[in-house]
Amino acid sequence: MGDPGLSRRGFLAASAAAGAGMTALSGCGGGADGGSSDGTTTVEWWNISTTEPTKGVWAALAEKFEARNPQVKVKIVQWENDAYKSKMTALTASGKLPDIFHTWGGGVLRQQVDAGLVEDLTDRTGDFAEGLLPVAKEPYLLDGKVYGIPFDIGMVGFWYNKALFRDAGIAAPPATWTAFLDAVRALRAAGTTPLALAGKEKWPGMYYWAYLAMRTAGASALQKAYDDRDFTGAAFVRAGRHLRELVDLRPFQKGFLGAAYSTPTGQAATVGNGRAAMELMGQWAPVVQADAGRGLGGDLGFFPFPAVDGGEGAVTEVFGGGGGHALRSGAPQAAVDFLKFFASEATDRELVGKTGVLPVVPGAESALTDPNLKAVQAQLKSATGFQLYLDQAYAPAVGQEVNDSVGALIAGSGSPQQVAASITRTAKEAQ
Incomplete structure (x- = not known):
């Protein structure tokens, strides 16, 4: 973290x-x-x-x-x-x-x-x-x-390598989930690993499901689901399906399930050394990329998590802490x-x-002074909704289950329905 x-x-x-x-x-x-x-x-x-x-x-x-x-x-x-x-x-x-x-x-x-x-x-x-x-x-x-x-204070968003985007023919950061998946396909076609992920540590993967849940159901729905102890609604299952759409494209670096975040061979270094085009991470990402790898300098850019077509959430609803x-x-x-x-x-x-x-x-x-951090600050100031990291917002046992069940989905051993059901079960047990 x-x-x-x-x-x-x-x-x-x-x-x-x-x-x-x-x-x-x-x-x-x-x-x-x-x-x-x-x-x-x-x-x-x-x-x-x-x-x-x-x-x-x-x-x-x-x-x-x-x-x-x-x-x-x-x-x-x-x-x-x-x-x-x-x-x-x-x-x-x-x-x-x-x-x-x-x-x-x-x-x-x-x-x-x-x-x-x-x-x-x-x-x-x-x-x-x-x-x-x-x-x-x-x-x-x-x-x-x-x-x-x-x-x-800060927020999670996509940090990307502008040079690798240019090489893949991606003219601008994607604004919708459909366009994001197209960008992943374009990067793979260009021989570039689209995304780096610290699968070993679970919480970086949770970011994807949490943002997709916000975009499909709306930020307020996450708190309501926790209060009601019920994450089985259609929008939360749909969030898992969107995440599986991404996983099915095999976008992550080789060995991502055993990768840590800030080690010399981990998620941040993979992006910082130019071996992957993107990572979904908080505002601290540039510093860790430079600490663990070389850093991207002027080739590093930032864009908010895209909108989901037909979703209830707005791009101005942010996830962070x-x-x-x-x-x-x-x-x-x-x-x-x-x-x-x-x-x-x-x-x-x-x-x-x-x-x-x-x-x-x-x-x-x-x-x-950093233009990327200025962009993050501007997003925060214009935010119309804010969701704290789920493993901090929820009781510890529930937060851990979110991390674990989403991790299983990313690893291919869980389903969107199982994610929703297991979080619901743990939330009820934690009452």
Whole structure:
């Protein structure tokens, strides 16, 4: 998953060694109010900024905040993504969370909120949260209340090699699913692998089904299906059929079922080294392509997921997510102050300029220089609907089943009907 900031790319590229030597679980929170005998308030900040440049930028921002607030000490605790998820699961079960902690919002955050472990920030952050990009705040709004403040937002779309498109005679990015399938055929006819996919990791394949479900049924239908615990509607089966149309064209690179995302032979490198024409991925894709491979430079382009003929969804309905911070219930005011500092225009400009995240503060947009990221930002600003990653939006067991069942469909061992039925069954069991 999980960009030079901290959505999916940031945590997938993170070093697994980051958890070594970190604070023990019993150390969370710095006491009931984070205070000490000398009047200093210590706030513990758990994040997944384990790779540069983000790690260094965030540490410097913490120091800047401390300099402005001499009675506050920020204790940074960093984890690699999977280790972080495991620790947070254990902490949620224990009933004690860090003062400030990374969140993707959605179903996992709701579980923590329902357990009474997360601070309601609606009143405590109103003076600055209202000015943030609306689409960036959606994953952290639960029942009309604010439980997290975003620092990053993005969307999934197709990243493509303009040179390979030209060689295949494709004049422009496809705007419809039918045209997309035609482009896949044209690339194959030209001897080019159309798509790279990290089949081993499941979640990249989920992106296809999720977007096709949005285009056939509409973005709001995905949330309704989850609320109703029923994904067996005709539109969801149709989404699976469209995905099977693609799979039947054999569009992916050789060995894709065993491929990871960010390894030197994985999905990102396959595109970054020019061995595949496209990948469906979030806004962090260019950085990972360059990290894992050579990168495409000026030959890299971006286009939104195409429309599906006869579908209920619009191209302006986007699928994605980002990163945010939440506070434990009863967190000290210093933690709220830190969130305000982190969500300021000055800080956001620094994050955009130095770590490559997309801005959540509208005034920081001028710090964007990459034309592809500007295109992504424009799509986000004009979005008429937004769907969080399904493996974050839904309860963990349901999200995992989406990934697994779609993975089976892509591998040829599942059917469109089986995808819909298995997700429905898991959703009902998770009630």
